Amino acid sequence: MQQLDFAIVGTGLRAAMLAQELVRVHAKKVGLFLDRLVEHQISREINLGLAVSTRPETLRMMTEIEGDIVPSLTRIAGRHVLSRVHPVIVGVAPPMAQGLAYMYHYLKGMEGEIERLPAGDIKGHRREAIRVRGVRLVHDRLVWPALFDWLHQQGAVLQERTGMNINMRKDGSARIGAGADLFSAHRVVLADEGALLEHGPTEALPEIFQPVSCCAIETDPVAGLNDHLVLGPEKGFWARRQKNGHMKMSAAVPLEEMAGQIRAFLSPSIRPRLNGRRTYRSLRVRDGAPVSGRLAQGGMIGIAGFGHWGAFAAPALARWLCGSSSESEKSFFSRHDPRKDRRPVADIDGAVGEAT
Amino acid sequence: MGNMMPDRLAFDEDALFSGRLIDRGRPLKFTLDGHVYSAFRGDTLLSALLAAGVDTAGLFDDDPIGLTPSFFPLVRPVGNGETGCALPLDRTPATSDARYVTITQPDADIHKRAKNRNRGLKRLAQGVLRKRPTSLELTLNGNFSPEQIWSQCPVDEHVEADLIVVGAGVGGLSAARTAIENGLRVALIEQHSLVGGDARFFGAVEGEKRPDAFVHDLMLPLEDNPLLNIFFRTRAFHVENGGVTAHQVLQEGKTVRSRILSFSAAKIVLATGASEKLPLFAGNRLPGICGARDAFRLAANWGVWRGRDAAFCTASSVATQVALLAADMGVRIVKLADSRERPRSRYFEFAKAYGISLTTGTQVEQAFAAARNRVGVQLELAAAPGERLGDPIETDRLIVCGGWQADLSLWHVAGGQSEWDPQRAQLVRSNRLDQVELAGYGAGATTMSQCVESGKAAVLQLGRMAQGHVRGWRESNRHESADGPLPVAPLEAESTDCFLDGGFSLLQPMVRSSETGLKALLLKLKRSAPRAPRIARSSSLNDVGAKVLLGELPERYAGLYAQERCGFPDYLPEDTEMTAGTSDKNHHIESSMDPTKPPAFLSGRFGRRQTTVRLHCDAPAQLETGCPIFSGNEIQTSDRAIGVIYSCPPTGQGVVRALMTGNGAKAGRPVFVRNGTTMVKCDVRPTASASGKS
16 A cells, blocks of 8 residues: 555646646645546636735735646646636626625725726626736646646645545545555645535535536637636636637536627637537535635645635645745634634625625 | 549449449539539439539638548538528538538638638639639638537427437347337437448458348338337437437428428447547648548448558458558559558458558658649658658648547536547546447447347337446457557658547647747747647547546546546526526615614724714715725725715715724714825714614
8 A cells, every 4th residue: 555645636727737746846745636538628628817806915825825736737848838817707796796896996005007997998887897917827737747747746746536434534544445555644735616516525525615517628729709708706717819719618517508608708608619628517615715724624735716726825835735824824824714604705796695 | 424423333243342322313403612513313412512522621720631531621501591490511412403511610710611712713724624623722720519509509400218318239129129129219310321230331240240131131111110209311420318409401402401300219339339539640631631430431332432542551350450451442453551560451461462562660750732633641660750661752642540439429518428448548437327328339239140149139228128348259250350559650840730530620730849949939830820739629539538648648548638628518507597696687786785783894994993974075976885984184095994885876875884903993084085186175973873883
C-alpha cells in the first residue's frame, strides 16, 4: 500500500494546481485523483485571477496571492498559458446588482482597473455591469498535458477519480482504493465542488452545500458580441469568446435553461449553435463565500466556493494545508470553515436577507 | 451529350455499374450558380455534377477539398419563389430547366463563396474556351453541417405511427416487417430513393441469397401494405423520446422542394448502418480521392466514375470488389493495395483472374495534386510508416477505405451512450434505451442474415415481446479477413491537409512538430495563419475513432467524448422563462429589496457592533450604493473605510442609509463618503428605529 501525505481529489485545475504546489513547494508525497478525461472534455470552469466578491478580506486575499501561481504555471507549461483579459461582470437580480456596486467601489478604492458600464450598455436591458481590466486568465487546455507530465515526472501519484473509494479513519487519514491500487493517505482533500458532491460524506455534508444541475457548451461563432469574457455570478454563468469567434459557456443550470442565461447576460437576440454540450451535477455554496475546512470532525477537508479564482488560490491553500500560512491567510481560511457560523462571511452570491 | 458528362461510364445492361437509377434516354439540363449542366432523368444534382467533372467543393484555407457524396454544399432553387429549407446536393433530383444556387450559412462569414477577384474573368474565359468548371469555388472554413440548417426550419408535416424505423437497409426492412406482422403502423425513413441500403455493396456471405433477391424477399409482404408508410429521400437528423425530425426532398413534377417532417411514435428503431473511415495521410481529401462505398454508389446508381484509371488503397476486403467491378467497365487499375499483411478474401482470387496484382502491407503515405487533374500517390510500408515504396504513382482516381464505424450519431442524439471496442477499433453502444433500439450494423450485425435477425430482435426488444439478442454475429464470415486497423501515415507539422474524416466536421489532427529552432518558428508562423479551429467544432464518430488511433484521446474516454461532441449540432433548446436572475423585469438596483435593511453580504462587515445609520449629506446626488465612508476627507484606500452606503435613492431625494462601525456611528459626527475621486461630507443621524444594531 502506497503512503501519501495528501490525497487530492478533484475535477478541475484547482485540484491539479494544489497537488502541484504541495509537491513543488512543500515536498509532500501527493496523490492526485482526477479523471484525465478533463483534458479532452468541454471546459466547465474558467480560471481567472479575479474574485467576484463584496468581502474585503476575500478581495484582499485575491489581490495578494493572485501572482503566486504565475512562476510555477509558466515554468511547467510556458508563458502562453496565461493571458490578460477584461471580463465584464453582469448582475441581473437586485442583490447581485447591489453586490457589484459594492465590489466596484471597493476595487476602485484599491486602485483597481475597474469601470462601471452604463446600464443600457448590455443590449438595452437594465443590467448592472462592471468591467475589470487586466485580469489573468489560465488557458487550461494548454496547461493540462504539461501539468500531468510534470506531476508524473515529480513522482506524484496520478489516478482516475471515477471508481475510487475512500474509507476515512477516525484520525482523518484514509484508505483509498483506485483501480487495482491501494493507498493510505494522511489527509484527504476534496478540492472542488464536483469532488465534494461525489466523494463527500453524503449524509454529513454541511447544509451550506446545495446540489445543482450544470451544463457547459461550445458553440459556433457568435456575431455581435463585443466582450470576450462575460461573467454572470448569479448562476455561475460565464461565456468566453475565442479568437475564432467560437464561444465556450457554462452555468449552474440545466441545458434547457442555458438559452435564458445567454439572453440575460449576453444578448436577448443571440441563439448560438452547439458544437458540443456537457451536463453534470455539482454543488453550490448557499452563502456564496469560500469554504475551507474539515467537513466533519476528523473528516475530509473540503474546499469550495472559490468561484473562478480557485486555481489562483492553490498556493495559499497549499500553505494552509501544510501549516505554513501567514497570519492573514490562516485567519481567512479559519473564518471560512464550513462548520462555523457563516453569516460573517456571507458574500455576493449569498441568500437575500438582512445583515446581522 | 457524352462530352458534357466526361465522367459517366458507358451503359452495360448486365454490369452492376450500369447506373440503374438513370434513364439515359431522357437527358435534361439544369443550372447551378449560373453554369448549365447536363444530366439524365434519375440523376441527383450531385451525381450530375460529378459526371460533369466537377470534383472540387472549394478551398479549406488554401487546400482544395473534393466534392463527394460525403461532403457537398446545400443549394436553394431560384426563380420560382421557393422559400423552403435548403436542399442537399445528394438527395435533390435533377429536373429539367431547374435553377439553383449554392447557399451560404446564415452567418455568412463562415461559409461563403471564395473571394476570387478574377472570378468573373475566369467565368468569361471558361465560356469563350467552352471549358467546364471543375469546382464549386466555396470557402469551407467553419462548420456547415446541413443538419444545423435544417434544425432551424419550421415543421411542415406531422406524421404519427406506432414505430419509426430510420434506415431502409436490410436491418431496417426486417424491423419494419416484424412490426407490421405484429399489427403496428410503421413509418420507414430512408435517405436514398430506394430500399436495400448497402446490401449490394457489402454483398452476401456463403449460404446467403444474392443481395437483390434478399431485399426483394424482405419487401414482398411490405409492398402496398397499408400499415407501412415509406419516406424516401428523407434524412433523420434529430431523435428524442417519442419522435424523429427529418428533412425530406420532395419532387412534384418538375418542382423540387424540401419539407421538415416531425414523426411521432412510442418506439424507434435506428438502422443507420455504417460510416466509412477515411485513412489518415496528408492530402486525404483532395479532389479525386473517394471512399470505396461512395465510389460504388456513384457507379452503381448513376454510372459515375472519375477518369480512366484508378488506384485502390484499402483496409477492407469489400473495397476490393469495387476495383473488380470498375475493371469490368474498362477502368484501368493502376494499383490495388491493402494495408493488411496477409488478408484473405474471395475478391483477391477474383482479382488475380483479372490480372490485377494485390500489394499487401501497403498504405498511402501522402497524396498530392498532379498535372492534368490527376492524383499523385506515394505509398509506404504499413508496418514501417515512413518507409516509402518506390516512386509516386499517378492516377485519375484514388479509392480509399479505412474500415467501418457503426453510425451511432442518432443514437447519441437520442441519449444513448457508446464505448470504445478495441477489437473492432470503433465505438459501440454501451447502454440500452427504453424507447430506442438499434438494428443492423449498429447492433453488431455484419451479414445480411444477421441484419435480419437484428431487425426482428430490435422490435421484439422494444415491444418487450422477447429478449432481442442474437449470438455469434461476428464469427459467421469466416472466409473473409476482418477489416484492418485504420491506416495512419506519419503526420508532420507540414501536413496541414490531413483530415480525420471525410464528412462535414473538417477536423484535423493535432500534429505536433518535431522540429526545433528556426524551422519550428517558421512552421509555427505558417500554422498561425487563419487555420480553422480544431476544438470548438462538432465531431463525427470517425473523428473520435481517428483521435483514439492517433493517441490524442485515450480509448477509455472515447465514449464520453463522443457523447459530448457527436450529436448533430443543434441550437440550444428555447426556454420560456427567464432564469438568469430572480426575474427578467427591469429592476432598479433596490427596487425589490427592503431599503431600510442592509443585505446579507454585509453581515459583520464592520465588526460585531456595526450599526445602521442615516446620512445627511451636502451633495446627496453624488452618492450611490456601495460608496465607502471615511472619517477624514483625504482620499484613502477602501481598507480604511468605517462604513458603506447600502441604500441611496438615485435622484438624491430621500434617505441615504449606511452601515458603519460602532465607533464611527455617532450622531452628529461628520464623515466623508467617497465616490471615485469625489469626497462628499455627511453628518451621521441615527436610524428611525434608533436601535441601530443590525
